[in-house]
Amino acid sequence: MSDLVNVTMTVNGTEVSHSIAPRITLADFLRQTLELTGTHTGCEMGVCGACLVILDGRVVHSCLTFAVQASGAAIETVEGLSDRAVIADIQEAFHQRNALQCGFCTPGMLMTAHALLSQSGVPSREDIRDALSGNYCRCTGYEAIVDAIEKVARDRYAGANASAPEEVGA
């Protein structure tokens, strides 16, 4: 079809190039074209957070982003973060705390948690709940998710201090 456009972007570290219809959202592009089905769509209007991905370092709703808008960008999905093992401690904390049930919201939750935990300091429970305010979960009631994120924040803080002896006891 003549109205296809070419998009090239880096997804999970690999450059991809496809001819797509311009109306395809980034979410559909990731899920259907690239078969990266870890990213989910729950509302397709930017409310539920199941479709969150990282675009050039920022967490964005892939359902509100056209794939063509991501042309030239670097995208990272839950599959990429898993492969790079940068969220392994978050995933482990979610697993141990049972901070997921059906798991459909979980990739989006992990994106939000990853962004929050990439900032310095230990967020309060209120900070964590506030950060999760764009992620809808129907199963858990959220407390386990807050607990898991809080645990990783504390562990990372303790680990950072342990590896920086000059700060111990400060």
Add this chain to the structure above:
Amino acid sequence: MSVLTPLDRPNSYIGRSVPRPNAKRLLAGRGRYVTDITLPRMLHVAYVRSPYAHARIVSIDATTAREMPGVRLVATGEDLAKLCAPWIGTMDHFKGMKSPPQLPLPIDKVVWSGQAVVAVVADTRALAEDAAEAVYIEFDELPAVVDIDAARAPDAPVISPELGSNLCFHGKIDTGGVEDVFAGAAHVVEEEFHFGRHTAVTMEPRAIIADYDASEGQLTVHHATQTPYQFQDIYARHYGLPESRVRVIAPDIGGSFGMKLHMYHEDMAVVGLSMMLGRPVKYVADRIESFVSDIHARDHRVRARMAADAEGNILAMDVEDVTGIGAFSAYPRTSVVEGNQVYRLMGAPYTFRNYRADLQVVFQNKVQMSQYRAVGHPVACTVTERLVDMIADKTAQDVFDIRSRNLIPDDAYPCTSPTGYQFEALSHHACLAKLKAMMDYDRLRAEQAELRTKGIHRGIGIATFVEITNPGPAFYGVGGARISSQDGAIIKITPSGDVHCSISVTELGQGTETIIGQIVAEHLGVDSNRIKVMTGDTDTTPHGGATYACRGAGIGGETALQAAKKLKANVLAVAAAILQDEPEKLDIHSGWIVDVATAQQRIELSEIARIAYFRSDTLPPGTQAQLSVAHHYAPQGYPFAFTNGVQACHLELDVETGLVKILKLWVVEDCGRVINPLLVDEQIRGGVVQGLGAAFFEECVYGDSGQLTNGSLADYLVPMAVEMPDIEIGHVETPTLDTQLGAKGVGEAGTAAASAAALNAMNDAMKPFGRTVAQVPMTPARILKALGHI
């Protein structure tokens, strides 16, 4: 010497917090939901929906749509009616209930706004939606029946004229003499309650792929459902296919909560479309479609009164419930079960014996209302618990004291409720005492009094509840519905000594596969990491009830337990033959056959399996090793295993804005034997939050013409992390003696009483103003109205 607990035995998994092995896949983004599945040559369907709540279909013109790019089929109600036999959502044990026949797509009229009318199948969903926009349907709008009173008026338009009225079901319960009890009572309280419609809003919308292979006459359906066997039966019967040629696979399910066990028109249509095309056809509801086609829940107006003597001893309840269910009763479980449980669960925790109730289930031009998590329970609980608080007010008693006075004593079991429910053993008083201690009740009351002097208005509300779990055939089977109350399991030992269990209860994220693995591991005597549990495929698991009404742990768990014991006996028989010993003197620990007396390891399970599978020639003559077993279990004894508990809600009300801060929830719950505390507590928390959603946020708001006015996630409010409190949970364990496992259900307990506790807390907060509220959700506007500010 230290005291050994049951958890100190080898392979003791029951009672342990074991994380879910299958959750790791979901955490890595490797879940496989129906929405993720793509099959070769798969097509996609979009539906053209009715913009009217009630209208005659005059004509359908799809000429343009059929010519559009990628379109493979445009099908109407008449096309699908040639393949699909109609269904009627009634059950025999609801005497006199009626409901009209339903078809995948309507032929001559639409009965709710959003009803699918025409199916457009194309190469992609986007192309199907493009073509759907080009389908022209001429409607002749009819008066919409929306309000439950207007629907019952003598001159009301009748939605299904062949039924004679808009009344689906009329039920009455009367223990006799209630009027006299009220006339002679020292105290009578009464209230009119309103429970809005809300809906499941599962994260994954409904999703289905039907794949009909004409060469084999084989239908395979990948279906996001909690009850695959029920749908295997339905698809086979209504499309005239042999049951053996219908396979339903339920892979990872993105939330269900009862919503995904009903027959939906679009889903039934997808099967027919695939049969017409001979290709896989996929349908995934978008969020707006979910709001207008998923079942809604509740929708009750309850007028109720309670009588008590001068001391506050409850004497009687008198209840009238009117519930709106949409234009027909849902299939195959009917839309009467909700109201039936409302009017049978009223007052269930209490000792009073006099009860009268009237239930009217009403048709209206809205989407179907049917079973959703905690079917009927929140309504019965809220009405009862609010009236109990009103009696407490009348008699100047504390909310704990009034309940202590009236709850069935913990030593009074077995006993029967005035509505006929049989209680094996409940623990209301133990739960109440535990809750009071957990929440530091006296301190909270002192703090409340002090804060009131500063203009800060906090409320404390409690609600006791019972919950129906482990249902036997009395639930559906006796009514003629082909819905099983039994489950089946096949457990086999692999040649290397691993264990494979396929079972008919299903996994929805609540942890079914985990607890089945725990039970099998413990009762077979192997490490749980050597067990694989498979669920959700009618071709590879035995037929069973699957997951509904809190039956997975209690019934599915007992099935697994008995199957594991059967398999263990088989293993020990072979082991005894090999070891030339007696089976009774052998046991299995951690995958080793051991001496019972000494625990000394004799031979490894993997070695038994190796010999049995590859060197049967070395076994004694006549030995036929049976290292796979199939076993079924159907509940007997009590018709249901009732659980019980009590919840407390602490909130702060801003009386200027009507906004509420939910400070904390406490739950003490008795679900019998706890198999996995981690999973049980998370079931309760998730359930509580769904109850709080109903209490404060969630409502499907309809306009006068039957239009849903807030059918999107931007307009329909769901509980989010920032509004939800931490929830503290305690347990009392009263195992059911009907099973060896002793487990009852727990999935609905949180939802059953959370909104009742919240409503009581809100009324407690409003007490200084002499104002009350009896409607959920308690939106800020409704609170301000109750306070007299607007």
